[in-house]
Amino acid sequence: xxxxxxLRKRAEEALEKKASFGEDIAxxxxxxxxxxxAGAESLKDLEEDVQETMFDAGVIPTAEGRSGSFLMMDNxxxxxxxxxxxVELMPLSKALEEHAWARDYSWKMVPVDADKYTAxxxxxxxxxxxxxALAGQKVQLPVQTCLMMNKQNVSQYVHNVIIVxxxxxxxxxxxxxxxxxxxxxxxxxxxxxxxxxxGSLSFSMIHNWAEQIGVRPRTMISIAKDGTFVNxxxxxxxxxxxxxxxxxxxxxxxxxxxxxxxxxxxxxSTLDLGSRAILSAPNTGAEIISRTITTGGxxxxxxxxxxxxxxIKAHLECKGLILNxxxxxxxxxELEARVPDVEMTHEAAVGKIAQDQVEYLMARGLDEEQAVxxxxxxxxxxxxxxxxxxxxxxxxxxxxxTDIGGM
Amino acid sequence: xxxxxxxxxxxxxxxxxxxxxxxxxxxxxxVLFGPNGSGKSTxxxxxxxxxxxxIVGGQIIFNGVDVTEKxxxxxxRLGIGMMMQRPPNITxxxxxxxxxxxxxxxxxxxxxADPLDMVRFLQRDVNVGFxxxxxxxxxxxxxxxxxxxxxxxxxxESGVDLESIKRVGQTIREILEKDSCPAEKTAEKSAxxxxxxxxxxxxxxxxxxxxxxxxxxxxxxTPRELLSEISRRGYEECIKCRLRRS
Numbered sequence: 001x002x003x004x005x006x007l008r009k010r011a012e013e014a015l016e017k018k019a020s021f022g023e024d025i026a027x028x029x030x031x032x033x034x035x036x037x038a039g040a041e042s043l044k045d046l047e048e049d050v051q052e053t054m055f056d057a058g059v060i061p062t063a064e065g066r067s068g069s070f071l072m073m074d075n076x077x078x079x080x081x082x083x084x085x086x087v088e089l090m091p092l093s094k095a096l097e098e099h100a101w102a103r104d105y106s107w108k109m110v111p112v113d114a115d116k117y118t119a120x121x122x123x124x125x126x127x128x129x130x131x132x133a134l135a136g137q138k139v140q141l142p143v144q145t146c147l148m149m150n151k152q153n154v155s156q157y158v159h160n161v162i163i164v165x166x167x168x169x170x171x172x173x174x175x176x177x178x179x180x181x182x183x184x185x186x187x188x189x190x191x192x193x194x195x196x197x198x199g200s201l202s203f204s205m206i207h208n209w210a211e212q213i214g215v216r217p218r219t220m221i222s223i224a225k226d227g228t229f230v231n232x233x234x235x236x237x238x239x240x241x242x243x244x245x246x247x248x249x250x251x252x253x254x255x256x257x258x259x260x261x262x263x264x265x266x267x268x269s270t271l272d273l274g275s276r277a278i279l280s281a282p283n284t285g286a287e288i289i290s291r292t293i294t295t296g297g298x299x300x301x302x303x304x305x306x307x308x309x310x311x312i313k314a315h316l317e318c319k320g321l322i323l324n325x326x327x328x329x330x331x332x333x334e335l336e337a338r339v340p341d342v343e344m345t346h347e348a349a350v351g352k353i354a355q356d357q358v359e360y361l362m363a364r365g366l367d368e369e370q371a372v373x374x375x376x377x378x379x380x381x382x383x384x385x386x387x388x389x390x391x392x393x394x395x396x397x398x399x400x401x402t403d404i405g406g407m
Numbered sequence: 408x409x410x411x412x413x414x415x416x417x418x419x420x421x422x423x424x425x426x427x428x429x430x431x432x433x434x435x436x437x438v439l440f441g442p443n444g445s446g447k448s449t450x451x452x453x454x455x456x457x458x459x460x461x462i463v464g465g466q467i468i469f470n471g472v473d474v475t476e477k478x479x480x481x482x483x484r485l486g487i488g489m490m491m492q493r494p495p496n497i498t499x500x501x502x503x504x505x506x507x508x509x510x511x512x513x514x515x516x517x518x519x520a521d522p523l524d525m526v527r528f529l530q531r532d533v534n535v536g537f538x539x540x541x542x543x544x545x546x547x548x549x550x551x552x553x554x555x556x557x558x559x560x561x562x563x564e565s566g567v568d569l570e571s572i573k574r575v576g577q578t579i580r581e582i583l584e585k586d587s588c589p590a591e592k593t594a595e596k597s598a599x600x601x602x603x604x605x606x607x608x609x610x611x612x613x614x615x616x617x618x619x620x621x622x623x624x625x626x627x628x629t630p631r632e633l634l635s636e637i638s639r640r641g642y643e644e645c646i647k648c649r650l651r652r653s
Contacts, residue, residue, distance in 0.1 A: 354495065355458065356495045357495050357497050359457050359458060359479055360491070360494060360495050360497070361497075361505065361508075362478070362479040362480040362483065363455055363456075363457075363479055363480075363483055363488075363489055363491075364483060364488075364505065364508065364509040364549055364553055365480055365483040365484050365508075365509060365511065365553060366480060366508055367480045368478075368480070370508070371480075374500055374504070374505070374508065375497060375499075375500060377499070377500075378497060378498065378499025378500035378501075378532070379498070379499050380499070381499055382498045382499020382500075382532065
C-alpha cells in the first residue's frame with residue numbers, strides 16, 4: 001500500500017472536499033482508532049460482550065455454517081480464519097504483500113479524491129479484508145466479516161477488496177457494529193468489488209451502530225459478462241448519520257445487479273441511502289429496491305439507473321412509510337437513458353400504514369401494536385425475493401424493539 | 408348472544424343506520440336481506456367495531472357484555488368474527504402468518520388449510536392477487552383459526568362458483584357446529600349472514616330473517632318466506648311492510 005506520489009497528491013488536495021450528499025463530518029474531531037490490538041486465534045476467544053455485539057450484527061462467533069471469518073476491530077486486523085476451500089481470505093495489506101497483482105484491484109475503482117472521506121482513508125493507509133473466490137469455485141457457505149469500533153471517539157478506516165473470479169460463486173455476510181459503551185465514532189469504508197465473467201456474489205451487510213456514529217461507506221462494483229451481484233443492506237438500529245451511494249458498473253453483456261435496502265430511521269438519525277447501476281453493456285439488467293421506515297428520523301432513499309447500452313432492463317422502486325410525527329421520507333429516484341432501446345421504470349411511494357389493513361388484522365384479534373408490527377415487518381421484507389433468513393430474523397427483532405405504536 | 412338496541416350509526420357525518428333493534432339468540436343463525444346500499448354491511452362492520460362507523464346512539468350487547476365502546480380487537484377476542492366481502496390486500500404479510508396469529512398460535516395451519524384447498528396460498532401475501540373464490544376461502548380459513556362465537560358473514564357466496572358455494576357453506580357450518588363458544592362454554596355459536604341470493608341458505612339452517620331498507624329494519628320473518636316474497640315482488644314491498652308496521 002505504498003502511496004504513489006500522484007495519488008497521495010490528489011488525496012491531499014481532496015482532504016477538505018465535501019461529499020455531494022450527507023452532513024459534513026469534521027474528521028479532526030476523532031482520533032485514529034488503535035492499530036495494534038492483539039490478535040485472536042478464534043472469535044470465541046474474544047470477550048463475551050464482544051461476541052454478543054458481533055452476533056447482534058449477524059456474525060456468528062462459533063463460525064458455524066461459515067466458510068471463513070474475519071474481524072477488524074478499530075484499525076487492527078484481529079482475526080482471520082478459513083474453514084473451507086475455494087476462497088482466499090486475509091487482510092488487504094497482506095494480500096498486497098503476497099500478490100503483486102493485488103495492486104491492480106486496490107484504489108482502482110474508488111477515486112482517492114472522490115471526497116474528503118476517500119482521501120482520508122487513502123492517506124491513512126486504510127486496511128480491511130481481501131476476499132477472493134477462486135475461478136470456478138462454488139463456495140457453499142458464506143464468508144463472514146465483522147468491522148467493529150470498540151473505542152470511543154475514534155475513526156475507523158476500512159479498505160476492502162472482493163474478487164470473484166471467472167465462474168465462481170460466493171456469499172459474503174458483513175456485520176458493522178460498535179462495542180458496548182462506544183457512542184461516538186466515525187467509520188469510513190472503501191469497498192472495491194470485482195465480479196468476473198460468469199461470477200456471482202451475494203453480499204449482505206447489517207449496520208448495527210450506536211446513536212452518535214457517523215458512517216461514510218464508498219463502494220464500487222464492477223460486473224463482467226454474465227456476472228451477478230446481489231446486495232442486501234440492512235440498517236435497523238439508531239445511528240447518527242449514514243450516507244452511502246454504492247455504484248455498480250455492468251460492463252459485460254448479460255451482467256445483473258440487484259440492490260435491496262431495508263432501513264429504519266429512528267429519531268435523531270439521518271440515513272441518506274442510495275444505489276446506482278450503470279448499465280453500459282447490452283442485455284444487462286438492474287433492480288434497485290428499497291423499503292424504508294421513519295419513526296422520527298430523516299430518510300433519503302436515492303436511486304440512480306443509467307442506461308447506456310441497447311436492450312437493457314432496469315427497475316427502481318423506493319417505498320417508504322412514515323410512522324411517527326417529526327420524521328421525513330425523501331425519495332429521489334432517477335432514470336437516465338442514453339440510447340433508444342432501453343426499458344427503464346421506477347416507482348416511488350411514501351405514506352402511512354393503511355388504516356383498513358390495521359383494522360383487518362385487529363378484527364382477527366391482534367391488538368393495534370401487533371397489527372402494525374405485522375404490517376411493518378411485511379412491508380420491510382416484502383418485495384425482496386430470497387432475503388436471507390438471518391436478515392429476516394434481524395428485521396423481526398428490530399421491529400419488535402422499535403416504537404411503532406404512534407402511527 | 409347478540410342484542411342490538413336502538414343502534415344509530417353515522418359514516419362520514421351521514422346517518423346510515425337508524426334505531427336498529429335486532430337479536431340473535433345463542434345457537435341461532437339470522438339472515439339480513441335488503442337492497443344494495445340499505446346498510447347491511449354497515450351493520451356488520453359496526454358490530455365488529457371498524458372505526459369508519461361512528462356509533463352515535465344505542466348499544467351492542469354481546470354475551471351480556473356491552474361492547475359498544477370496545478375496540479375492534481377486544482370484540483374479536485370476546486368471540487366476534489367477520490368474513491369480509493372486500494378484504495384489503497396486505498403486501499408482505501403471508502397468509503399463513505396471519506392464520507397462525509388469528510389462531511393465537513394454537514392451530515395447525517396446514518391441517519386447517521387443507522380442506523379449503525388453501526395450503527398453496529399460505530406463503531402468499533394476504534389476499535394479493537386472490538380470485539373471488541380464493542378470497543372467500545382465505546376469509547374462512549382465518550375465521551376457522553379464530554373460531555369465533557358469533558360469525559358475521561357479509562355475502563359469503565358472492566362471486567363464487569356453485570361448487571365453491573358448497574365448500575363455503577359446509578365450512579361455515581363446520582365452524583358453527585364445532586364445539587361451543589370458546590369464551591362462553593355454555594353458549595352455542597351463532598351467525599348473522601348477509602345474502603342477496605339466499606344460495607348459502609341451502610347449507611345453513613337459518614332461523615330468522617330481517618329486511619333492511621334505508622338504514623332501518625323494516626320486516627322480519629322466516630328466511631324462506633321472506634326470500635320468496637323478495638324474489639316475487641322485489642324490495643318495493645319493504646316500504647309497504649314498513650308502512651304496515653308503523
